[in-house]
Amino acid sequence: xxxxxxxxxxxxxxxxxxxxxxxxxxxxxxxxxxxxxxxxxxxxxxxxxxxxxxxxxxxxxxxxxxxxxxxxxxxxxxxxxxxxxxxxxxxxxxxxxxxxxxxxxxxxxxx
Amino acid sequence: xxxxxxxxxxxxxxxxxxxxxxxxxxxxxxxxxxxxxxxxxxxxxxxxxxxxxxxxxxxxxxxxxxxxxxxxxxxxxxxxxxxxxxxxxxxxxxxxxxxxxxxxxxxxxxxxx
Numbered sequence: 001x002x003x004x005x006x007x008x009x010x011x012x013x014x015x016x017x018x019x020x021x022x023x024x025x026x027x028x029x030x031x032x033x034x035x036x037x038x039x040x041x042x043x044x045x046x047x048x049x050x051x052x053x054x055x056x057x058x059x060x061x062x063x064x065x066x067x068x069x070x071x072x073x074x075x076x077x078x079x080x081x082x083x084x085x086x087x088x089x090x091x092x093x094x095x096x097x098x099x100x101x102x103x104x105x106x107x108x109x110x111x
Numbered sequence: 112x113x114x115x116x117x118x119x120x121x122x123x124x125x126x127x128x129x130x131x132x133x134x135x136x137x138x139x140x141x142x143x144x145x146x147x148x149x150x151x152x153x154x155x156x157x158x159x160x161x162x163x164x165x166x167x168x169x170x171x172x173x174x175x176x177x178x179x180x181x182x183x184x185x186x187x188x189x190x191x192x193x194x195x196x197x198x199x200x201x202x203x204x205x206x207x208x209x210x211x212x213x214x215x216x217x218x219x220x221x222x223x224x
Contacts, residue, residue: 035215042115042201043215088154097144097208098167101154 004091006102013110018076020105022089025070032065033090033099034074043088046074076107084109113138115204115216123222129190132219136183136204142166143185144213145177148199157200160185161208189221197223 004024012018024032030051035043049056049063049072056063062075072089086106090099116135124130136143144167145157156169160179177187183204189196199218205211 033212042117042217043203045212045214048212090154096167097142097159097203097205097211097213098156098169099144099146099154099203099213100156101146103153 004089004100004102006087006089006105008103009106009108011108011110012079014079014081016079018079018083018107018109020074020076020087020089020107022072022074022102022105023070024072024089024091024100024102026091026093026100028093031092032063032072033092034061034063035088035090035101037086037088037104038084046087079107079109081109081111083107115202115214117200117202117216117219119219120217121220121222123224124192125224126192126194128192129188130192130221131186131188132200132202132221134185134187134202134204134216136185136202137214140204140206140214141183142205142208142211142213143179143183144203144205145185145187146201146203147171148201148218149195149197154201157187159208166208192223194223197221 033048034046060077064073086104088104090101142161144159159167179185201218203213203215205213
């Protein structure tokens with residue numbers, strides 16, 4: 001079955017790097033996603049990684065995937081106040097669009 | 112290209128009433144999925160529609176239903192509302208139904224009194 005776990009809260013100083021972690025249990029997951037949700041808003045797709053990749057970099061974002069440990073992380077370099085939000089990891093598998101989400105990780109950036 | 116739009120953005124209903132929420136996908140997208148977000152349960156998948164057919168369904172009671180029109184717009188309906196149905200309902204669209212990247216709308220916040 002699908003079960004995605006995330007830690008709940010992270011505070012970071014502006015300019016530092018943030019690392020958010022996620023674990024998943026479904027080894028058949030083929031796509032893993034990171035979404036950002038700001039207060040009162042929907043989900044914004046940040047980045048995604050295919051399960052046959054170990055790493056993906058997209059500007060300030062770096063995604064690392066450890067398939068053996070079923071561990072996914074998102075590193076945000078040079079964290080800005082606009083990065084304050086809740087970050088969700090999600091997985092999909094079985095060739096369909098059904099996403100299983102973690103509980104989210106709230107990131108607070110301190111100026 | 113315009114993003115996913117959802118109407119209404121906010122809604123207040125009372126127990127026992129029914130509600131219909133609407134979602135217009137990104138132009139050219141044919142798959143629409145619905146999710147419920149609550150503080151207690153987090154984000155949970157409701158159902159997905161593609162080419163006017165329900166492709167997947169989450170673990171929700173039959174009071175939750177949906178449909179998709181020929182222009183890919185989708186509606187979801189909740190009948191006999193309960194207090195626990197208070198949530199943010201999010202719609203996501205993608206080009207097709209096979210593990211495509213999904214783009215979310217701003218959501219409809221439903222409060223049941």
